[in-house]
Amino acid sequence: MKIQQQKNSNKGSSGKKLRFPADLLSPIGDFLSTQIKKLETRKKRLEAEDPFADDERLNTSAAIDAEAAEQFGHVRISALKRDVDRKIIQIRKALSRVRIGKYGICEKCGRMIDTDRLTVYPEATLCVSCEKKRER
Numbered sequence: 001m002k003i004q005q006q007k008n009s010n011k012g013s014s015g016k017k018l019r020f021p022a023d024l025l026s027p028i029g030d031f032l033s034t035q036i037k038k039l040e041t042r043k044k045r046l047e048a049e050d051p052f053a054d055d056e057r058l059n060t061s062a063a064i065d066a067e068a069a070e071q072f073g074h075v076r077i078s079a080l081k082r083d084v085d086r087k088i089i090q091i092r093k094a095l096s097r098v099r100i101g102k103y104g105i106c107e108k109c110g111r112m113i114d115t116d117r118l119t120v121y122p123e124a125t126l127c128v129s130c131e132k133k134r135e136r
């Protein structure tokens with residue numbers, strides 16, 4: 001008679017248990033979702049400020065001076081908006097890492113991200129050294 005041993009199906013996936021403490025994941029997830037909401041509000045506010053968002057803008061010659069200012073305002077707001085967008089994307093990414101239980105683990109090298117880094121930059125999905133490599 002064979003006794004089927006439940007093969008410890010922990011797979012021992014390369015041995016190390018890289019996991020962010022589960023009790024911290026849910027507050028982090030909440031925090032990140034709140035951040036996204038805040039950023040989306042900010043984005044809407046920026047969109048409302050964008051002079052080019054105003055469709056009724058007139059293209060008369062009297063408006064030419066105003067146009068330069070508008071152009072400038074538009075460029076500035078676009079830059080801010082892009083910043084907000086980039087942040088939203090990054091936070092969404094971090095949030096999906098929370099969902100799959102891989103928060104705090106570098107996307108590239110799979111090592112734990114320094115908790116000091118996560119404290120100041122909770123949406124980080126790369127460790128410091130991978131982030132530096134990417135910036136080059």
Ligand SMILES: [Zn+2]
Nearest residue numbers: 106109127130
């Ligand atoms: Zn890394």
